[in-house]
Amino acid sequence: MLLSGRSTHQRVCDSSKCKSSRKPAPFRPIHRERGSVATRAGDEPSLGKSIDSAGAGRSIFSPGWLTQLNMLWGGKSNVPVANAKPDDIKELLGGALFKALYKWMLESGPIYLLPTGPVSSFLVISDPAAAKHVLRGTDNPQRNVYNKGLVAEVSQFLFGKGFAVGGGEEWKARRKAVGPSLHRAYLEVMLDRVFGSSALFAAEKLREAAAAGRPVNMEGIFSQLTLDIIGKAVFNYDFNSLTSDSPIIQAVYTALKETETRATDLLPLWKFPALAWLIPRQRKALEAVELIRRTTNDLIRKCKEMVDEEERRAASAAAESGQDYMNASDPSVLRFLIAAREEVDSLQLRDDLLSMLVAGHETTGSALTWTLYLLVNNPDKMTKAVAEIDSVLGSRPAPSMAQYGQLRYLMRCVNESMRLYPHPPVLLRRAMVPDELPGGFQVPVGQDVMISVYNIHHSPAVWEDPESFIPERFGPLDGPVPNEQNTDFRYIPFSGGPRKCIGDQFALMEAVVALAVLLKQFSFEMVPGHQVGMTTGATIHTTNGLYMHVRERQQQQPAAAEAGEKQVAAVA
Numbered sequence: 001m002l003l004s005g006r007s008t009h010q011r012v013c014d015s016s017k018c019k020s021s022r023k024p025a026p027f028r029p030i031h032r033e034r035g036s037v038a039t040r041a042g043d044e045p046s047l048g049k050s051i052d053s054a055g056a057g058r059s060i061f062s063p064g065w066l067t068q069l070n071m072l073w074g075g076k077s078n079v080p081v082a083n084a085k086p087d088d089i090k091e092l093l094g095g096a097l098f099k100a101l102y103k104w105m106l107e108s109g110p111i112y113l114l115p116t117g118p119v120s121s122f123l124v125i126s127d128p129a130a131a132k133h134v135l136r137g138t139d140n141p142q143r144n145v146y147n148k149g150l151v152a153e154v155s156q157f158l159f160g161k162g163f164a165v166g167g168g169e170e171w172k173a174r175r176k177a178v179g180p181s182l183h184r185a186y187l188e189v190m191l192d193r194v195f196g197s198s199a200l201f202a203a204e205k206l207r208e209a210a211a212a213g214r215p216v217n218m219e220g221i222f223s224q225l226t227l228d229i230i231g232k233a234v235f236n237y238d239f240n241s242l243t244s245d246s247p248i249i250q251a252v253y254t255a256l257k258e259t260e261t262r263a264t265d266l267l268p269l270w271k272f273p274a275l276a277w278l279i280p281r282q283r284k285a286l287e288a289v290e291l292i293r294r295t296t297n298d299l300i301r302k303c304k305e306m307v308d309e310e311e312r313r314a315a316s317a318a319a320e321s322g323q324d325y326m327n328a329s330d331p332s333v334l335r336f337l338i339a340a341r342e343e344v345d346s347l348q349l350r351d352d353l354l355s356m357l358v359a360g361h362e363t364t365g366s367a368l369t370w371t372l373y374l375l376v377n378n379p380d381k382m383t384k385a386v387a388e389i390d391s392v393l394g395s396r397p398a399p400s401m402a403q404y405g406q407l408r409y410l411m412r413c414v415n416e417s418m419r420l421y422p423h424p425p426v427l428l429r430r431a432m433v434p435d436e437l438p439g440g441f442q443v444p445v446g447q448d449v450m451i452s453v454y455n456i457h458h459s460p461a462v463w464e465d466p467e468s469f470i471p472e473r474f475g476p477l478d479g480p481v482p483n484e485q486n487t488d489f490r491y492i493p494f495s496g497g498p499r500k501c502i503g504d505q506f507a508l509m510e511a512v513v514a515l516a517v518l519l520k521q522f523s524f525e526m527v528p529g530h531q532v533g534m535t536t537g538a539t540i541h542t543t544n545g546l547y548m549h550v551r552e553r554q555q556q557q558p559a560a561a562e563a564g565e566k567q568v569a570a571v572a
């Protein structure tokens, strides 16, 4: 992880064109146009189990003194250097790193260098144009400049050969093979059979808690719900984590937390596999990975037993005629891949599926957590969202496909929540060849780059009133759903370029359906005095859980329900 040779402060910027050959300027606006497009609550038992947010534990090595040394040696650089004090850097070690990155952006500007050791640093990017340049230059056959660098190294122990972190030709082939499994017909079936029914099951659980008057940790509920959903969608397997504690939830969190710890570990003992079982933190993380892999292998084995020659022929015929293949009784991604008779070894298949399980679980759970938190804390927005849900759903407990398309305000609420709380809050890349960013900053080969999605989404130079929750900011509801393209990379919750999230449509549909189901039946209220806090795993988590009082809403008036149904029928 430590870069050799000259300090990256010196290597990063030798160009006379570089804008940073002056004193770090105060942060100036780069775009001004409007959006174009505590403590645990109570002692009584509560629904929604909390995870152990320390994961496998923290690194014992503080980078403080090394950072100071770096700043002394790197003083000749022209790129603004973050004034990273040891206290601030502590946040790198398992805390909310993105908050420190924001502070340095305000002090040093949208592109700065963050020293992390005597010869190592991150080039931190908080500017949409530079982010676009880097993201589009990753695994792009026309301009292949960046790879996943550090993130691939630190998460290899978890994802193995999985395509979420691999690169080059291997990644390209796997993405091409797995991508088609999430086709539109598959999403439609998921909406009907998985998203809606799983959310209704979660509602049953909430009803029990509501009746008992117990506070509920909604973060826990969402984590369980999204694990159950991704289990069914990818493996056709019910983890049933809403009913019984699934050790998989903690295992996924522990493994992801370990990747973050590794990324900031100055004494990377994890690079020596022989030592891993001797170090308690790493042992815990490896045990978590073993559990996840064992579970995945079992599911693959069972699915292979189900698929016969006839099904393989049907899948091949569909592929040849350019149609999407789906097994009606088991539409899962796993079944798709096995029926498609892919020439792929079982380790690759295991790691690809595991990539989807991990990438699709906690991210969506966190998006749901913060959307509910924001709605509850913004009652006027909640009223609008609930009115839309009542009107669109009518007497149905869960949305149909046509109704999903009509839940436009709710969709904007999810979009806006992912602006304020992006998961993950930073994206990592490494320069494979020397590069120049828009604005003239030189990037030397080997430089680690950190795109702070959180900073871009919170920057007063990019968004008006960035800290407020304003779902209306993305323009008229009949306009497009915001994404990286129609905001010119000012809004990148699913990243952008060739490595953009493969499950973005899946995740949005899942989140909107789950919220529609729950908000139709219940009202939510924060437990008074409960401080949620913020920390990071790979996503933004609460520190103390999202404890809420849940109450059943009064039944809707039949007239209103009928009006809602008519309205949707007219649009469908």
Ligand code: HEM
Residues within 6 Å of the ligand: 163, 164, 165, 175, 355, 356, 359, 360, 361, 363, 364, 367, 422, 423, 424, 427, 428, 493, 494, 495, 496, 498, 499, 500, 501, 502, 503, 504, 506, 507, 508
């Ligand atoms: C709200 C939910 C989600 C968020 C915020 C999210 C976010 C992201 C982001 C930011 C990336 C790109 C990382 C990078 O550029 O370095 C990514 C990649 C990925 N996501 Fe998602 N994701 C979500 C849900 C899902 C779901 C539901 C699935 C699967 C069904 C999924 C599967 C993947 C995979 C496989 C990749 C790697 C793609 C590649 O490298 O080619 N994600 N996700």
